Amino acid sequence: MSTTQEIIEKLDLKPHPEGGFFRETYRSKGEIAAAGLNSNYYSSRNYSTCIYFLLTSEKFSAFHRIKQDEIWHFYDGATIELHIISESGVLDSIKIGRDIFNGQTPQVIVPGGSWFAAEVSSKDSHSLVGCTVAPGFDFSDFELADRTRLISEFPQHEDLIRKFTR
Ligand code: GUN
Secondary structure: OOOHHHHHHHOOOEEOOOOOEEEEEEEOOOEEOHHHOOOOOOOOEEOOEEEEEEEEOOOOEEEEEOOOOEEEEEEEEOOEEEEEEOOOOOEEEEEEOOOHHHOEEOEEEEOOOOEEEEEEOOOOOEEEEEEEEOOOOOHHHOEEOOHHHHHHHOHHHHHHHHHOOO
């Protein structure tokens, strides 16, 4: 099997602010004007974008949120555990992987506006997934969680928030 570093180089992945490595693989040419989007958006967005995202067991993906729904697709490597806190505070922890007969799921939808974080389930490994969003991704729709603020909003999830914020 290829090493994590070989995959990062082959796919030309760069560090992501949430943790892990990514490269955008698709950005639709078409755009939707702000007037055609809901009031969460203040400027136009591409119809859709897609990235490769590689997470290593050394570094988790910290709690963050975006405005649009995000679809995760499992490609390769170890299982990922994704933790989603909904806008109303309901926690859902999902194992993303190929073993559908043992509680894993290859495709997961993260609802827009929810907070989410992820970790690779095995030591010394990595997971390669794809993440697709529509409207297309824009860093102005991306927010990394502030630990204190998120704990005060969802005190019932304090331990998890402490583990997955920096
Ligand atoms: N492009 C840059 N960062 C991201 C991300 O976190 N998700 C998606 N879908 N696209 C991105």
